[in-house]
Amino acid sequence: MTDILRYRDDDAPMEPVVTISSFADQSNSSAVLIEAGDDVRELLPHLDRLKLAVIDFPRFRDGRGYSSARILREAGYKGEIRAIGDVLVDQIWHMRRCGFDSFAPNSPLDQKVVEESLNRYEHVYQPAADNAVPIWKLRHG
Amino acid sequence: MYQYDKYDQKMVDARVEEFRDQANRRIAGEMTEDQFKPLRLKNGLYLQLHAYMLRVAIPYGTLNSRQMRMLATIARKYDRGYAHFTTRQNIQYNWIKLEQAADILADLATVEMHAIQTSGESIRNVSSDQYAGATADEIVDPRPYAELIRQATSFHPEFSYMPRKFKIAVIASDEDRAAMRLHDLGFKLVRNDKGELGFEVYVGGGMGRTPFVSPLIRDFLPVEHMFSYTEAVLRVWNRWARRDNIHKQRIKILVHQWGAEKMKERIEAEWQEILPNASDIPHKELERIATYFEGPAFDDNAAEDIDLSDPDFKIWVDQNVKPHKHPGYAIANISLKPAEGIPGDASADQIDLMADLAEQYSFDELRVTHAQNIVFAHVKKSDLYALWQKLDAAGLAPANLDLISDIIACPGLDYCSLANARSIPVAQKIAERFSDAEGQRDLGELKLKISGCINACGHHHSGHIGILGVDRKGTENYQLLLGGSGAEDASLGKITGPGFDEDGIVDAVETTVSKYKELREDGERFLDTYRRVGMAPFKEALYD
Numbered sequence: 001m002t003d004i005l006r007y008r009d010d011d012a013p014m015e016p017v018v019t020i021s022s023f024a025d026q027s028n029s030s031a032v033l034i035e036a037g038d039d040v041r042e043l044l045p046h047l048d049r050l051k052l053a054v055i056d057f058p059r060f061r062d063g064r065g066y067s068s069a070r071i072l073r074e075a076g077y078k079g080e081i082r083a084i085g086d087v088l089v090d091q092i093w094h095m096r097r098c099g100f101d102s103f104a105p106n107s108p109l110d111q112k113v114v115e116e117s118l119n120r121y122e123h124v125y126q127p128a129a130d131n132a133v134p135i136w137k138l139r140h141g
Numbered sequence: 142m143y144q145y146d147k148y149d150q151k152m153v154d155a156r157v158e159e160f161r162d163q164a165n166r167r168i169a170g171e172m173t174e175d176q177f178k179p180l181r182l183k184n185g186l187y188l189q190l191h192a193y194m195l196r197v198a199i200p201y202g203t204l205n206s207r208q209m210r211m212l213a214t215i216a217r218k219y220d221r222g223y224a225h226f227t228t229r230q231n232i233q234y235n236w237i238k239l240e241q242a243a244d245i246l247a248d249l250a251t252v253e254m255h256a257i258q259t260s261g262e263s264i265r266n267v268s269s270d271q272y273a274g275a276t277a278d279e280i281v282d283p284r285p286y287a288e289l290i291r292q293a294t295s296f297h298p299e300f301s302y303m304p305r306k307f308k309i310a311v312i313a314s315d316e317d318r319a320a321m322r323l324h325d326l327g328f329k330l331v332r333n334d335k336g337e338l339g340f341e342v343y344v345g346g347g348m349g350r351t352p353f354v355s356p357l358i359r360d361f362l363p364v365e366h367m368f369s370y371t372e373a374v375l376r377v378w379n380r381w382a383r384r385d386n387i388h389k390q391r392i393k394i395l396v397h398q399w400g401a402e403k404m405k406e407r408i409e410a411e412w413q414e415i416l417p418n419a420s421d422i423p424h425k426e427l428e429r430i431a432t433y434f435e436g437p438a439f440d441d442n443a444a445e446d447i448d449l450s451d452p453d454f455k456i457w458v459d460q461n462v463k464p465h466k467h468p469g470y471a472i473a474n475i476s477l478k479p480a481e482g483i484p485g486d487a488s489a490d491q492i493d494l495m496a497d498l499a500e501q502y503s504f505d506e507l508r509v510t511h512a513q514n515i516v517f518a519h520v521k522k523s524d525l526y527a528l529w530q531k532l533d534a535a536g537l538a539p540a541n542l543d544l545i546s547d548i549i550a551c552p553g554l555d556y557c558s559l560a561n562a563r564s565i566p567v568a569q570k571i572a573e574r575f576s577d578a579e580g581q582r583d584l585g586e587l588k589l590k591i592s593g594c595i596n597a598c599g600h601h602h603s604g605h606i607g608i609l610g611v612d613r614k615g616t617e618n619y620q621l622l623l624g625g626s627g628a629e630d631a632s633l634g635k636i637t638g639p640g641f642d643e644d645g646i647v648d649a650v651e652t653t654v655s656k657y658k659e660l661r662e663d664g665e666r667f668l669d670t671y672r673r674v675g676m677a678p679f680k681e682a683l684y685d
Contacts, residue, residue, distance in 0.1 A: 120155050
């Protein structure tokens with residue numbers, strides 16, 4: 001397993017990950033694998049027992065996982081959202097904004113480049129799943 | 142027009158440094174070309190046949206003289222002394238070196254310009270009406286809404302790796318000068334019966350290899366929900382579009398596959414999910430943006446009369462000058478379509494001259510049109526003659542707006558790595574064939590559009606006469622289409638039959654036009670005649 005880059009203070013959940021369809025049926029599972037074509041809304045009735053949502057990126061250009069993460073956050077999910085697969089350093093900023101808070105990519109990330117890219121933009125133009133205050137709000141107080 | 146505040150400037154400056162870092166990592170070999178490609182494309186940098194091409198955003202086609210001069214400077218400093226205005230109101234440079242690309246972006250940032258999201262699978266530059274703020278037929282100026290959505294969709298975290306590109310247009314007139322219904326998402330400002338402002342929302346238009354005119358998805362969206370509704374459209378598409386075939390991933394394909402009714406249901410359902418999260422931008426921000434578009438201080442005593450005693454000037458006024466909402470003013474169109482030129486090209490000297498003239502005669506503001514021309518939106522009628530003389534001396538006064546030689550053409554095989562055939566020489570030969578000024582005017586409005594491949598950058602589907610270059614057994618072959626329109630009566634052209642070689646297509650256009658002259662009734666444009674009589678008589682003239 002590759003190193004996990006985490007932006008959470010709690011301990012990383014160790015539970016085994018199951019598919020969305022099994023998660024609904026297995027009332028003792030708390031970690032789920034969301035694949036690119038999955039409808040993440042199927043999880044919403046079960047959010048109370050979800051601790052880890054692992055979202056797979058089969059190719060870095062496949063951006064469906066960004067919507068999956070944001071939908072989970074919009075529904076109030078506070079647990080961990082981990083990006084796995086073809087995840088590249090230049091994507092981390094957008095993923096963080098969509099609610100991802102851990103990363104276990106196929107190829108390890110250069111931590112220095114990650115930090116630089118996360119600090120590059122002081123502001124954002126729109127609200128998302130993070131706490132960044134959009135520019136329009138800064139303009140009007 | 143809009144001006145950056147410190148926040149806008151910081152965003153653009155950060156982007157320059159981000160791109161510089163990415164380009165350096167690529168040059169150092171820390172990134173593969175496959176990994177770098179989507180990153181450079183998000184900054185408008187394409188690899189073409191001979192060099193990199195950089196596309197610079199001109200938001201909704203509006204820019205000031207200082208920005209225009211910078212475009213000339215970049216043409217001289219980093220390119221070969223000219224540039225190309227595009228069918229999406231942008232400008233592109235064809236001879237760029239990767240090592241210099243970040244420097245160009247830094248130069249652009251000094252005049253509040255950028256190349257953010259001008260290519261790749263991103264939310265592209267928002268297009269709008271080139272007569273915005275000047276024409277009497279608009280409900281309000283659409284550009285504040287275009288600017289609002291430009292900002293809100295810049296660096297949008299959820300929609301940065303979408304299935305394909307995504308193009309938005311915003312208009313506010315019944316007359317559609319922005320080809321709104323050939324965009325992925327089209328907003329038309331309307332008032333409801335209570336007098337409130339809202340949008341008709343159109344989803345799923347586009348050109349390319351599978352063209353569609355977009356269906357109406359919502360007949361009234363209150364303006365304050367523009368952004369959340371846009372997010373709903375984008376999210377439905379981002380989640381459910383195909384990802385297995387790049388040619389079937391645009392939103393128009395999903396709309397076609399589902400049908401407009403299901404698309405509407407899905408978008409409305411997603412919008413209801415998004416609404417409680419309050420992503421919409423408050424009205425005071427729209428008001429802030431709108432103050433930049435309040436319009437210049439017009440002279441209420443400006444003279445109405447124009448001295449038309451110079452016959453060449455009169456011809457230009459009749460063809461290229463359009464009515465303005467304010468008495469004593471007019472909208473002047475500068476055609477970048479001289480008979481021997483390349484459609485949409487301008488030299489650095491011409492760009493500088495247009496900047497100077499706009500400063501002197503049009504409140505320091507220029508517009509780029511999707512037909513690859515330039516507009517001075519606010520010219521005093523009493524200044525028109527002086528303006529025309531200076532334009533004419535620089536080869537910038539072809540009096541052919543919307544005539545057969547006002548051709549839209551893509552760069553074609555002369556530049557583009559995707560093209561199958563050349564567009565520019567065909568455009569030039571047609572312009573030459575119809576160079577007789579009186580003959581052109583007699584033909585009236587006739588929009589001719591040429592693409593050098595099925596990707597349709599030259600908008601051939603929406604030409605009254607369209608030409609599509611294809612590769613047929615190793616030789617360039619041109620198919621003829623009739624009956625398209627990108628205007629409020631949007632329609633897609635139909636192929637006449639077997640294609641022609643380069644000289645043959647010029648003859649075929651002439652045959653088509655002769656047939657029209659024979660068949661037309663009083664006041665009919667080519668398109669009207671075609672719609673009345675259909676394809677058959679033209680086909681007979683072309684092939685029998």
